Amino acid sequence: MAADRVRVRIAPSPTGDPHVGTAYVALFNYAFAKHHGGDFVLRIEDTDRARSSRASEEAILRSLRWLGLRWDEGPDVGGPCGPYRQSERAAIYREHAELLLERGHAYRCFCSAERLERLRERQRAAKTPPGYDGQCRELSADEVAVQLAAGAAHTVRLKMPRTGEAVFDDQLRGTIRMPFAHSDDQVLLKSDGLPTYHLANVVDDHLMAISHVVRAEEWIPSVPKHLRLYEAFGWQPPRMVHLPLLRNNDKNKSKISKRRNPVSLDYYREAGILPQAMLNFLALMGWSFGGDQEKFTLEQMIERFDLAPGSVGLGGPVFDLEKLSWLNGLYLRDLSDEQLVDQLIAWRLNRDYFLRLAPLVRERIRRFDEFVPLTEFFFSGDLELGAVGQQLVPKKRSARDTAAVVDALTDELDGVRDWLPEALEPVLRACCERLQWTSREVFMIVRIAVSGRAASPPLFDTMVAVGRDLCRRRLRQAALWLRAQPHTEPAVAAAPGPKG
């Protein structure tokens, strides 16, 4: 592999839904690589055993393919630097940790999780900066040998310098310097033998000959640790490029999050956003094509995109659904009638989908002309919660409490991957139990949020047919709606009295 070849990577962690932020970073990596005739590598960072899942990994791959971003190397297509799934590279990381240990750049830490928790508590109470106190940093060889002989669980920590500063040039931001002392002795190898992000990332980027690390700015604070690692290994660090973070459409423009904004790519696909429109829109986040042109293809973007200093705006761009929809409309209008109809059929207007609705409506319709009104909400996006919205709040409950319950339900539902009636029901019933709200209350809330009506086909079947992503979107919207209501006490809410 030529030393100056541009090689970039996207390294998603398969711990949830395919995230729009992943697509954003992937797009910029991809466009950069292709502009320079380089390689785009997909690496799965699944070293968190508890949270990673194969289902999530598959969903991420599916979404990236949907967008049309093709990787040259990855877990599914292989490549010269494999394996591309970190869980399959455990031995590599262990060897490298061993190397650091030998060279005295790392040490074994026998502190228990409990001790670390107590330490953090103390630091919080004393208002001193949090971080590992280095208790095991100076253990003698004998002490370590004793612990090891006893088979004590341990981690491997990086020995950070106590003085000096990390200095690096971010390709977009210029020189950034941070005191080493601010970084504590990061765990590199967990007690389960798998690496943390920091070790795996540095080792893989080096072994995979990554030339430019292009990732989100939330990673800037961990650069000193990474630089220290490159130095300890005696490796040349790659060029660093930190992209701005996508933001919510709220007052403070916080980092984009599922509570405030749909973040799953599945949601956008289900909503009928075309992949080209999504890519085009993401490209507009921090970057501009030139001239006054806003609509362009991926190929056109590649031609011009280079990540030169100043070429990407660094203010965190707000992800604006309204503008995305406008742009998508432009793409839809490029379709012929035939193509548009084909797309609609592929979406929901097809036999398979109607077949799922049939059992839900057969007892409820008397004439064909009642079908569309009855099933309208299966084909809609956000619902207008007008008068029915009032019924979201159960008797003797407040809108505010109801909103909190909706949030709790939605957080819980985020974790449900198998979106089936038999999976949904126990989860929601468990929520009732935990929240101490009756199933009657909770089910009605969910029914109204999901269908926009107080009367619907059976709730769980309805939720399944509406779909995982749209259900969760509507629940989030319902919570927002509830919070927008004037604050009233439960007793007052029930009475029609004059407005205060």
Add this chain to the structure above:
RNA sequence: GGCCCCAUAGUCUAGUGGUUAGGACGUCGGCCUCUCACGCCGAUAACCCGGGUUCAAGUCCCGGUGGGGUCACCA
């Protein structure tokens, strides 16, 4: 709180010392039209504040302020 990043209209952005500060979404108005939408035309609205440097600062420097990120055996 420490450290770091950032800062042009409500939102996405152009702008690289001299511009009536340009475009887009949104909003409002008009045209088109049986209605709506599309399309077209127009309007609304911005350089966070204070110091410097300079003949000249949105643009360069410093300091505030504001926002964000981060401080895990998660990534």
